[in-house]
Amino acid sequence: xxYNSVFDIxxxxxxxxxxxxxxGAVRIGNLARQVLGEEPKQVSFRLMGSxxxxxxxxxxxxxxxxxxLGMATDDPRIPEADKAALEAGLEYHFQPGHVGYxxxxxxxxxxxxxxxxxxxxxxxxxxxxxxxxxLDGLPIKFTGxxxxxxxxxxxxxxxxxxxxxxxxxxxYNIARxxxxxxxxxxxxxxxxxxxxPFDEALLQTLRAEVKQLMDVRVVHAE
Amino acid sequence: xxxxxxxxxxxxxxxKNTSIANVMLEVECEQxxxxxxxxxxxxxxxxxxxxxxxxxxxxxxxRSRTGLTGGDxxxxxxxxxxxxxxxxxxxxxxxxxxxxxxxxxAGMGRIVATPxxxxxxILPGVLISILETGKYPRESIVxxxxxxxxxxxxxANSASISGAAGGCQAEIGSATAMxxxxxxxxxxxxxxxxxxxxxxxxxxxxxxxxxxxxxxxxIPCIIRNGLHAxxxxxxxxxxxxxxxxxxxxDEVIQAMYEIGNAMPESLRETGLGGLAATPRGKxxxxxxxxxxxxxR
Numbered sequence: 001x002x003y004n005s006v007f008d009i010x011x012x013x014x015x016x017x018x019x020x021x022x023x024g025a026v027r028i029g030n031l032a033r034q035v036l037g038e039e040p041k042q043v044s045f046r047l048m049g050s051x052x053x054x055x056x057x058x059x060x061x062x063x064x065x066x067x068x069l070g071m072a073t074d075d076p077r078i079p080e081a082d083k084a085a086l087e088a089g090l091e092y093h094f095q096p097g098h099v100g101y102x103x104x105x106x107x108x109x110x111x112x113x114x115x116x117x118x119x120x121x122x123x124x125x126x127x128x129x130x131x132x133x134x135l136d137g138l139p140i141k142f143t144g145x146x147x148x149x150x151x152x153x154x155x156x157x158x159x160x161x162x163x164x165x166x167x168x169x170x171x172y173n174i175a176r177x178x179x180x181x182x183x184x185x186x187x188x189x190x191x192x193x194x195x196x197p198f199d200e201a202l203l204q205t206l207r208a209e210v211k212q213l214m215d216v217r218v219v220h221a222e
Numbered sequence: 223x224x225x226x227x228x229x230x231x232x233x234x235x236x237x238k239n240t241s242i243a244n245v246m247l248e249v250e251c252e253q254x255x256x257x258x259x260x261x262x263x264x265x266x267x268x269x270x271x272x273x274x275x276x277x278x279x280x281x282x283x284x285r286s287r288t289g290l291t292g293g294d295x296x297x298x299x300x301x302x303x304x305x306x307x308x309x310x311x312x313x314x315x316x317x318x319x320x321x322x323x324x325x326x327x328a329g330m331g332r333i334v335a336t337p338x339x340x341x342x343x344i345l346p347g348v349l350i351s352i353l354e355t356g357k358y359p360r361e362s363i364v365x366x367x368x369x370x371x372x373x374x375x376x377x378a379n380s381a382s383i384s385g386a387a388g389g390c391q392a393e394i395g396s397a398t399a400m401x402x403x404x405x406x407x408x409x410x411x412x413x414x415x416x417x418x419x420x421x422x423x424x425x426x427x428x429x430x431x432x433x434x435x436x437x438x439x440x441i442p443c444i445i446r447n448g449l450h451a452x453x454x455x456x457x458x459x460x461x462x463x464x465x466x467x468x469x470x471x472d473e474v475i476q477a478m479y480e481i482g483n484a485m486p487e488s489l490r491e492t493g494l495g496g497l498a499a500t501p502r503g504k505x506x507x508x509x510x511x512x513x514x515x516x517x518r
Contacts, residue, residue: 002379004253005253006250006372008374009270010374050490053350053492058439103384125391126387127337127378128339
């Protein structure tokens with residue numbers, strides 16, 4: 001089910017004018033920021049469908065920027081996020097484009113910090129609900145509604161067994177899981193949503209005990 | 223309980239001899255791990271934000287960010303004071319509040335999406351007006367937000383609440399159905415009557431296209447919120463009177479989904495067709511977006 005919670009329907013508390021084009025856009029921007037995992041310096045947005053046609057009127061542009069700057073959906077600074085981006089030294093660019101065959105409200109975000117860069121394709125599904133469709137070109141879905149671990153690793157045997165064992169031992173339940181690889185034996189990414197409140201100690205454990213793990217980012221639930 | 227079919231939800235409430243709001247509350251507890259008190263407290267907070275937005279535009283005229291719209295909630299509120307309205311004052315009050323919420327929204331003010339921002343006026347408009355009649359306690363009004371949520375979840379999961387995907391019927395139509403069902407439950411109607419209120423309200427919104435001028439959530443969104451708040455009350459009255467939706471409510475929701483899929487893209491929140499494509503609609507768009515698109 002895409003929609004589960006009462007607060008999916010009665011909420012979010014948000015700055016207008018559009019739940020999909022404003023609040024959803026804030027959330028998508030925020031997801032991209034968290035996937036990057038460091039202060040963003042450059043960001044470019046490719047907008048398709050209804051996003052491309054109406055982004056200025058709905059404040060989708062300032063909303064996406066607000067999210068990338070780390071603001072929440074009810075932040076009163078959203079309407080001025082373009083100015084905030086300037087002040088923060090964040091370079092940005094918007095353009096319409098065809099991103100793929102997704103929900104009409106979809107955006108591809110290329111985001112870059114001083115050390116890393118990543119590409120996130122995400123859709124705003126309605127009512128402020130969002131879903132990542134692609135991560136760095138791989139078909140990986142997550143919503144950011146639960147704590148989400150993004151594990152970059154080498155494609156070798158036993159990785160998933162090790163990770164799931166460690167999670168289980170520390171009392172975490174896996175709510176949703178996907179694993180994709182770029183090439184056999186090469187790089188792969190596992191995205192894992194967990195139910196329990198997240199503790200930083202988990203990251204240390206994973207880094208110390210899973211030798212295939214190259215990098216890890218955490219997307220925190222709102 | 224997965225919220226996909228209204229008949230399952232109604233049956234569950236009937237079997238447990240309880241309200242749809244209570245079914246929703248229990249499921250939310252299980253899903254979120256929060257206690258009932260916590261959830262109700264959070265809902266209270268949502269309701270307070272709704273009240274702020276509903277009152278704001280009725281106390282003073284507010285303008286949208288673009289300057290295209292605003293001040294209508296204030297006009298209706300002033301007219302209400304004259305005592306000359308054809309509608310019952312509570313219905314006109316619901317209209318004024320619904321207009322206000324959407325004017326606040328168009329001004330990039332703070333609102334609660336119910337289920338979306340473009341349709342955020344209807345449920346608060348209706349509920350706050352009912353609260354202010356003094357006939358129902360605040361607690362039962364806040365609980366009815368859970369009724370509305372359960373109904374919205376069914377529609378969202380089996381059809382759509384996105385104007386870009388399903389047209390305005392998916393937003394305004396869903397909000398109207400949610401509000402109608404919530405009112406029936408406040409009034410002590412049965413779960414079955416709640417279902418019929420949804421069916422009746424949604425039928426009257428089928429085919430409504432999403433054709434906002436300039437792609438902005440202003441024209442006709444604000445007016446539609448005002449008028450559909452009244453429709454929601456009317457549908458609730460109809461269901462409470464015993465009128466049934468001959469097409470089962472789940473089938474009405476399915477019809478809405480099919481109609482949404484058949485709508486051309488120009489009428490699904492692209493700002494290209496319908497009212498947006500009228501001469502005045504196009505002129506207003508130019509008035510707002512005279513400049514080329516922003517980038518640096």
